[in-house]
Amino acid sequence: MATRPRMIRSHRDAMALVRTPTRAVWLGILLVFAFAAPLWMSNGLLFLLLAGLAYIVGAIGLNLVSGYAGQLSLGHAFFLAVGAYTAAVISGPSTQTTFGLGINEILVWLPAAGITAGLAGFLVGPIATRLRGLYLAIVTLGLVLVGDHVLRTWTGLTGGVGFGRQAPDPTLLGLDLSTTGPILGVDVARSALLYWFSLVVVILLTILALNLVRSRTGRAFQAVRDRDVAAEIMGIDLTRTKLIAFTVSSAYAGIAGAMLTMRLETIEATQFNLLLSFLFIAMILIGGIASIPGSIAGALVIAILPDIAGPLGSVLTPVFETLTFWRADAGFPLDEFQLEQLLYGALLIAFVLLEPRGLIGLWVRVRNYWKAFPFSY
């Protein structure tokens, strides 16, 4: 039996998280690589990866509600904002312009960010569960725009547009993760500690999500996505299932929002806009709809885009300069942010048109090709 490791003999084996020894080996290598990353990476790249880890959490959340449960949500940025500001309020001190509790223990504010955002998702849920398909997409889009207005107006919370408030301050059991200095005699950079902590959070949340989607609830999600009427007839409570999907997804988004901002100095009220929602949509489409590994891959691709945008700019700028005739104004070179947008927009279109299952689908195709090599089928 040990000679046939790929043979699946029971349902238990088929549903295992790590199905084959090969996978276990690769997973181990990947984990070692991930934990060792701060030891050799430049600080700039590490900073991007930190965002990448936050993106992973958010992308998994969005994939749960949109990929697995099939409820297209454009409101992810709103829940990220809820999480980010919960964290900032709990960890930040009260100042003249903003209020705060001043508890900077990360083990307090990070779960709190998830819980508050989850609660927000639960409250929005009843409206959302009444709607189907594109009605839901537009309503959640409205949520982001209304949320944006609230953030701009409520200066006690956000510090006002153009000022912002202090980002959540990560302190783990009294150890300030945001300082540089010797820890147990070893010099560790600020972002390295944050990175390791975030990595652990990401691993825990990934396992949670993997377990959720192979549970009864996860199967209910997929049944609702594939055919809601059929699911209902099989005895799945539609409202309850959608509500769970929304709540869990929002909680993930809240944690992602807190993680995304804790690496920064200040949070700006305007950063939680529609483009952020679109960014997360791009992640799950590029990575793979209804796939947790896909969410991770997509989030990492989007996270390193700023690094690619530079070289792309030197290629694209001359192209855009040829448009002078059509320009209303003297040429403005595309800034980095625009290049990034251009890139992820193009990737989004390309993946939907050419490989709807995303990077994961691409990987499956490559793997299957080599599995049967040299026979194509």
Add this chain to the structure above:
Amino acid sequence: MTTFLQAVVSGLALGTIYALLALGFVIIYRATDVVSFAQPALMVFGAYWAMYFATVIGWNFWVAVVIAAVLGAVMGAVIERLFLRPLVGRPVFSAVMVTIGLDIVLRVIVDDLLGINQRTMGDPFGLQTVNIGGITIPQSDLAAMLGAILVISALLVFYRTTKYGLAMRAAAFDQEAAMAQGIPVGRMFGLAWALAGSMAAIAGTFISMGNSSLSRSTWVFALRALPVIVLGGLDSIRGAIVGGLIIGVAERLVAAYQPGAAPWLGAGFELVVPYIVMLVVLLVKPYGLYGTAEVQRV
């Protein structure tokens, strides 16, 4: 009372432009079951062409508007042919995602063309106003209202009475049956996108006229037409028009009274009013005012 009437009139002007934009969404939705999130980009692009031909090249403003409408139609049709046609038969989800991607890409391009300054459209109205019975109406509002009514009526006549309109309605009603009757359904999709593209271009031009201007933030206006279609019902032409007027008037009434009555709601609150109206209506009627309720059959 004057404040009230003034708000209602300017709201109606705004509402007709919303209706124009909303009709673009509805026509695409009826033809292809897709809500096109690329509409904001098409709107800014269209307004850009009008501005370009009117101020940079210096042609007559109305000629520029017609050129913008034609270019908008061409852009809509080309986008449909290149990016949406391959997705026919695939889940609606995919097509919607592509329109989001298109919006992102097109908006970067048009932002780059536009530059960072606010641009006037080169329209003949400027800040001039008309006085009717004590109510002051900007000429540009009046022109926008009349222009939008004209375009909407032309569209309705086209859609209700011509051969192509009939073909479009048939294709929207049942694609297979339409195909069996010899209607080129794919071309009808293209036509729907072309119409929507040119309506977006005209609407974009109208909202940037007069005392407003065209800038990188103009696109948000098109997002406020989304509540209009949800309010009216995604597939209802009547809903788009009625919804547009309701939301236009609501927005302007709030703009007139909220700063005095409830300043704590913040500056620019009227801009989120469309969404709030939408949410309230949806709680009562989940398919909007005139939308077709989905019948679930087992």
